[in-house]
Each structure stands twice: as structure tokens, then as C-alpha cells.
Amino acid sequence: MPLVIADVVDNRVQMTWRVDAAPERVWQALTSPPGMAEWLGEVVSGAVAPDESFVVDHGDGHRCASTVTALVPGEALTYSWEFPDEPRSEVSWTLSPADEGTMLEVTHAGLGDLARSYRDGWTVHLTYLEASAHGVPLPSAMFWPLHATVVRLSQDR
Template sequence: MPLTSVSTADGTLRISWTFPAPAQAVWAGFTDAALLSQWLGLPVECDVRTGGTIVVDHSGGYLSRSVITDVDEPRRLAMSWEFPEEPESRIQIRLRDAEEGTGLDFRHHDLGALVDSYGPGWITHLTYLEGAVAGAAIPAGQFWPLHATFETLYGARVEADAIKG
């Protein structure tokens, strides 16, 4: 897994990842409804332009809704993030050339006390994104077992950081 770093500060989750794929292929993972369905959920709406919306059904009636605030294909995407029973937050995605392919700098802002609960989820989703971009979709039934593993590892990291701090 090419997860290169995870950090939290001021209620912002920061994840850096390297994909062994060109930027345009990774970009498609965020903008193509067929690829979105392999890693994030079923797209109900997918209008990736400034002012457009992305609505994703995460199953069980849980819909995320995002309004696109900035697009610079294939390098930058910014949007709001609305999830049921949570305050609105913001996501920024930046793609850059990396030695092994494409680097992703993912930022989820304004999470406040939810910041650590989002870490394992986004790491799981980005693992699925990597599979989708590579043309090797991970079976949906593996999501929660994989999430549980990342949750355990992430929790250990948070505890270690608290001891250091």
C-alpha cells in the first residue's frame, strides 16, 4: 500500500499516497462515475465542474453530498462534504508527479472531533481507489474487514502519538 503519511492537526485529516499510475488515471477515479462506484459508493449525481455536485450513496440510505468549489484537471479538486448527522466539512485533492507515478495530497478540513474517526475510512477508501485505478477492483464485501484492520492500526498510531506528545 503506497500510503506515505497520515497526520491530523486542527481538525484536518492529511493523507499522502502514491499511485503507480499517471495523473489522468488517478483523476478519473475522482471524476468518472464508473470508477467512483468501485471505491466510494454508488454515484447518484456526478457533475465535476465548479458549482457542480457529486452525490454518493454509501448504502443504507447514507448519502454524501459535495458541491465542487475548484477544479483544475488533472491536478486539483476541492469540494464541500456533507454527510448525515455531521457538520459540513471540506475536501481538497491535489495530484502531483511522483517518481513511481502520481502523488496524492488529500486533505479533509473542518472535521473537529471527528478527525480520527475519518482516518481509517479514508485509508480504506483510498485503498479501494488504488485498486479501481489499477483495473483490479477490490470486492465490496472486503470493505469492512479491511476497515477494521486499518482502524486497529490507526488507533495504535493515535495512542503512540498521544504518548509522545
């Protein structure tokens, strides 16, 4: 996995990931409902568009409501992240060309005590996002076993 940076700073997760796919393919995976279904969850309502709201079902009815607060097509995206029983937080993405691929930066801020667990979750989600951008989505059944491995590997960090 081309993880470059995975930091927990205060109440936020900051990650940089290098994807060997064109920025257009990464953007498509990041924002289109079919792409999002391959790495994050099923978009059950709304759309990733300026000033729009959308809801993602992460499985078993665990739904996250989001509102897009900033969007520069192909380059940057920011949206709220509202899961029941969690503090409202914000996710920001930046894409930039890197050699023949894409440098993808994500910051998830406002997580409070959940930041470390979200770092592990984003590591797995970004693995799935990369596979989606390559056109070879990973089976959803692999998510939790891979997550357990990431948690074990990051216990000392």
C-alpha cells in the same frame, strides 16, 4: 499500500498516497462516476464538474452531498462534504506526477472530533482508489473488514 503520510492535525486529516499509475488514470478514478463507484460510492445525482453538485451513496442509503468549489482538470479538486448528522466539511485533492506514478494528497478539513475516524476511513478508501486506478477494483464486501483492521492498527496512534 503506498501510504506516505497520514496525519490528524486539529480538525483535519492530511494524507499523501503514492499510486503506481499515471495521473490521468488516478484522475479518472477520482472523478468519473464509474471510477468513484469503485472506491467511494455510487454517484446518484450530479457530476464532479466546476460549480456542480453531486450526491454519493456510500451504501445502505448513507448519502453525502457535495458541491465542487475548485477544479483544475487532472491536478486539483475541492468539494464540500455534507453527511447528515455531521459538521459540513471540505475535501481537497492534489495530484502530481511522481516517477512513473502519481503523488496524491488529500486534506479533509472541518471534521471536529471525527478527524481520527475519518483518517481510518480515508486509508481504506484510498486503498480502493489505488486498486481502481490500476484497473483491478476491490470487492465492496472487503471494505468493512479492511476498515476494522486499519482501526485496530491505528489505535495507538
